[in-house]
Amino acid sequence: MLLCVYLLYCLLQVNSGCEVDRGQKPDISKSVGDSVVLPCSCTNPKDKSDPVQWGYTKTFRVGKYEPEVMVFPEDDRQSQRYRGRVQREIQNPPGYLSLIISDLTEEDGGTYVCGVNGKFASAVTLHVKGCSVLEIWDRSVTKSPGESVLLPCPCPSDSNITPRTVTWSFSKEGQSEVKTPVSNDTGSYRSRVWTFDQEKSRNFSLLVSDLTKEDSGRYLCTVYEDNPPAVELKVTGCALLENKQTVIISKYPRDSVLLSCSCTELQDKPVTVQWITPHHGDLLSTELPQRYNGRVQTFNQNSPGNLSVLISDLTEEDGGRYSCWINQNQYRHFSLSVRGCTLSEPQEKTIIKYPGDSVLLPCSCSDTKTKPQSVKWQRVDSGGTEVSSGTDGYNGRLHMFNEGLPANLSLLISNLMEQDEGTYRCTINNNQSISITLNVKGCTLTQSLEEVISKYPGDSVLLPCSCTDPNTKPLSVKWQRVDSGGTEVSSGTDGYNGRVHMFNEDLPANLSLLISNLTEQDQGTYRCTINNKQSVNINLTIKGNGSSLLKNWEPIIILCVFILILLSLLGGVAYSFWKYGIGRKIRSEEETGQRQKDMDWETYTTVIYQGLCKPTQDQVPLIMTHSY
Known part of the structure; x- marks a missing residue:
């Protein structure tokens, strides 16, 4: 089903453009110098065609819509005979594709085919009568700059006259004696003049395209040496400055752009002016596209020749080719690009x-x-x-x-x-x-299991609570006493005034709570909660008074025990030194007495045995006792 819908959509899209009304139109007969409108249209006149094409063929076969030469847009490489003489009929709705050819010549006779996007499907045959019409011709012609003019020269009745004996010349007003040859070899007329196939048509008329004001003057067709026929040509009106040029302009969205288009003389006023948009609308039309409303300004109120337009507050959709057309034969193109924003970082x-x-x-x-x-x-x-x-x-x-x-x-x-x-x-x-x-990255608590801490009255306690990433910070943190119905624990809570301190002002990830000067009433279960969804419990136990009294004496007891041990060690060392000194003294005295006894005994024995002294009977026991 979806495939069918898609195919139907594609078919409608393809067929939504202009389809040329097929077939061969009735023949048209005109005379040399006339203008003709060649009819062609879309089957639906409301359809727009881009681009429309016209071609020419000398011999037409039914059903074969194949042009020999492109007429519109003209292919300069093939022919220049239509230059400045063809234009679309734009007064009618977009679906009308008719073509206007002015200043007809005999060689314009033939079949013209019309098509869109290279597909030709409509044909009309044009017959152009010979130069007999030139027997009655106006000797004064007025044209506008950019137009083409057919300067007639009657067909000579004398068949002996050959093209080599017919010449055209030009002289300025008031300077009839100064004659300038008019041909493609003349600098100011190079590539702007065209003559007929005089050998066959016997037509010596001259076609001049892209007229300028300097082309105003007297043109002479010299067939006989005496009394040559002359045409007074006057070129007046707006001559477009920098005609047939393309200007490239680059702008940005919200900018303004001035599309400069003006006559060489600002007081000249063109017959018609059109500003064609990239979508083939007219900026000066009352049916201006909605998106241009309030953004287009003109300047020809005081200077009729100033045809410029100002487009403000540009958008990317404003980009494209704008064309300033004067009198439907002079133009200036502007290629406007509005550079929009392109994101610099397209990747995620x-x-x-x-x-x-x-x-x-x-x-x-x-x-x-x-x-x-x-x-x-x-x-x-x-x-x-x-x-x-x-x-x-x-x-x-x-x-x-x-x-x-x-x-x-x-x-x-x-x-x-x-x-x-x-x-x-x-x-x-x-x-x-x-x-x-x-x-x-939000805060995730480092500990998740309940922790138990024991302290004594008068102590300080740090209830730990922190984020695993030190760079994180919770949106909210709250300490509560679980065993007291969820009472909040803060500096403003009765019983905790001046005894609690938190560190998260300087260290956002540190949510710990410090409680000083503990009392038995502080015993209970404390809960740290962040962002109202994560929490950790800490069970704080405060030991009683007896234990507390013993605990308060612990430092003194430890000090006393330490002093007693130190004194004992010092006493032992002193005793050892004392004992060592006394023993040494006694041993010394004993050794000295023994030596004296030995010496006395030796002396005694020496006296006895050497007969130096003879003891009495009473002295012998005494001496013996002393020696021992």
């Missing part, structure tokens, strides 16, 4: 941030001078919710830079929250976009 990227940070989501045009027509930020993961200052949750936290820097479409989000995590998309002109994934 990921940014990691923490709560409380600011983040810049980059989005910009590659050309800093460009500006998109529209820009939109959305949350892709939230169903395409628009991200703006008016979106709930972002009030006062967003900033964009494109007011001062049109090409900078970046979005700044401040005071980030975990809820800001997601995929953001920057879209310009509803056709280009870039996605950015934002990760906001």
